[in-house]
Amino acid sequence: MDSPGPTAAPSRAPLPSRLQLPPGSWPTLYEGLCARFPRVGAAQWRSRFARGLVQDAAGRPLAMAAPWRVGQEVRYFREVAQEAPILARESILHVDADLVVVDKPHGLPVAPSGQYVNETLLARLAAALGNPRLVPLHRLDRATAGVMLFSARPATRDAYHALFRDGRIEKTYEALAPALPERAFPLVHASRLQRGEPFFRMAEVAGAANSRTRIEHLAAVDAGVWHYRLSPQTGRKHQLRVHMAALGAPILGDDLYGGAAAGEKLQLLARRLRFRDPLSGAERAFSSGLALHRPAVQA
Helix, strand or coil: CCCCCECCCCCCCCCCEEEECCCCCCCEHHHHHHHHCCCCCHHHHHHHHHCCCEEECCCCECCCCCECCCCCEEEECCCCCCCCCCCCCCEEEEECCCEEEEEECCCCCCCCECCECCCCHHHHHHHHHCCCCCEECCCCCCCCEEEEEEECCHHHHHHHHHHHHCCCEEEEEEEEEECCCCCCCCEEEEEEEEECCCCCCEEEECCCCCEEEEEEEEEECCCCEEEEEEEECCCCCCHHHHHHHHCCCCCCCCCCCCCCCCCCCCCEEEEEEEEECCCCCCEEEEECCCCCCCCCCCC
8 A cells, every 4th residue: 555645643652662681780670771771860760660661572561670681672661741843744655564665854753762752753653554563674864864664564574674684775865965076976985984972973993894885976056065876885874974074075964974053954865765575576666755955055
């Protein structure tokens, strides 16, 4: 079933966050969660346990004294007192029993994090489609727009995850960034990426490359800005943003790697995903209908 067009904004029950318990020496689940998420506060965790908001994978409430079992999946419900509304709307490109494809706008988080719980793409889709089992199959930063895939059914989830894990999906992005007239295109930029400082940034370091991006020049937007096509051959966090910045052309609106002014939209768009469906064997391709825009120059 195809369902084009933006989703409505129905009332939404909060979706749980999921955590697979990592190695740790905490004797109880309560102590481990307090240690893992110190900013939440012990009193808040006690309240969540008391109200049944910490659960096992089947949705059964867990006790504070439950042991910390490495590898166990725990669901917990985050709460934000005053969640800022996000006006940008997503468009559903495709829905079937196993797969949901969405065109995500700039500025909309994919899953609950930070100050957002309900104002997320996952919560909106779960409410609109009546399917709390939806899971994103890959990442898109909140600042990035474009095509995203969601698994709709646990039984077939791993088959679609394997497309990304095994590099069997063709991902095409577009970006606006400063012109690079001294370079010959297309080019492939390869480097080793690892977590930088602060922790949410990535950095290029010496060593064998673990990230590769093919970069093409599509057109000149004006004298100082070009329109690029970016084809990541690996899937590292912030890979496209770091690679463009390393070439001396940080993507417009990139406040992490390009020094953009606050409030500018990141001009990065996941334009197209193409793959052979692991269930039917059919070739499938989905494209974003969104556009990139050069930020207005301040007088």
